[in-house]
Amino acid sequence: MSAERFIRAYNQIDDHLRDLLDIDRSRFGFASVVDQAAKRFSVVRRYADDLKEFGALRNAIVHDKEYPARIIADPRPEVVEAIERLAEVIINPPRVYPMFRREVRRLDVDDPLAKPLRWIREYHYTQFPAFRGARFAGLLTSRCIAQWLADSLATGGVDVAGATVADALRHDPFGGRRVAFVPRSATWYDAAELFTPGKGKRQAALEALLITESGREDEALLGIITPRDLLNPPEGLS
Structure with missing residues (x-):
C-alpha cells in the first residue's frame, strides 16, 4: 500500500528529528518538533513547511483514536515518492565535502x-x-x-x-x-x-x-x- 510507504518515511523523519533533539514520542507533536529542529538545522528550516504539510497528511491518513491505529486513506504515488525523497535529504543531507x-x-x-x-x-x-x-x-x-x-x-x-x-x-x-x-x-x-x-x-x-x-x-x-x-x-x- 502507498500509505504504508508514506507512514514509513514519515516515521523515519519523526524519529530522526526526535533523536537530534533528544525528544521522545511522549513529548510534543510533530509540528512542534519540526519548529524546534528548524531553529538548529538548516535543512529542516528549508523544508519546514513541507514537513508540516506531510504531518497534516499523515493525520488524515491514520485514524489514531483506535488502537492499533488504522489507515483510512491512501496517498497518491507521487506524494509517497516526495516524502521518501525528503526523508532521505533530512536524514542524510548532502555535505559540502x-x-x-x-x-x-x-x-x-x-x-x-x-x-x-x-x-x-x-x-x-x-x-x-x-x-x-x-x-x-x-x-x-x-x-x-x-x-x-x-x-x-x-x-x-x-x-x-x-x-x-x-x-x-x-x-x-x-x-x-x-x-x-x-x-x-x-x-x-x-x-x-x-x-x-x-x-x-x-x-x-x-x-x-x-x-x-x-x-x-x-x-x-x-x-x-x-x-x-x-x-x-x-x-x-x-
Whole structure:
C-alpha cells in the first residue's frame, strides 16, 4: 500500500528529528518538533513547511483514536515518492565535502603577482585565497587585479615584475570579509544560508566559502564554493 510507504518515511523523519533533539514520542507533536529542529538545522528550516504539510497528511491518513491505529486513506504515488525523497535529504543531507572537493590554489601575500596571473592564463581560475602565514588575508580576484592594473596605469605605469599579491589585494574593498570558512561536515543547506544575507541586514553577500577540516582558517583547504555552485538544490528538491 502507498500509505504504508508514506507512514514509513514519515516515521523515519519523526524519529530522526526526535533523536537530534533528544525528544521522545511522549513529548510534543510533530509540528512542534519540526519548529524546534528548524531553529538548529538548516535543512529542516528549508523544508519546514513541507514537513508540516506531510504531518497534516499523515493525520488524515491514520485514524489514531483506535488502537492499533488504522489507515483510512491512501496517498497518491507521487506524494509517497516526495516524502521518501525528503526523508532521505533530512536524514542524510548532502555535505559540502566531498561535493565541492577541488584543488584550491593558495597564495601568500608576498608572492609575486605574476604567479596568480599565470594561473589565470593556465587554469582560468578567478579567485585565490591569500594568506599571511597561517592567517587568511583576503580573496584575490580578477576584479582586484583589474583595479590594480587600472590604478597603476593612471599613476604612471604597470610594474608587473615588481608587484606582489598584497599590492592587488589592497583593491579588495571588503578586506576579505566576503569569505567564510566552513567545516567539511557542513551541509549544502548550511552553505546556501551563508550566501543569503539575513533579513533586514545590509551586509554584502559572501563571494566564497572555503572548506577546511573543522572550519578553521589555519587548516588545509579542501575546496571552495561560490554562489553559482548552489543555484540548484541537490536531489531535485526545491
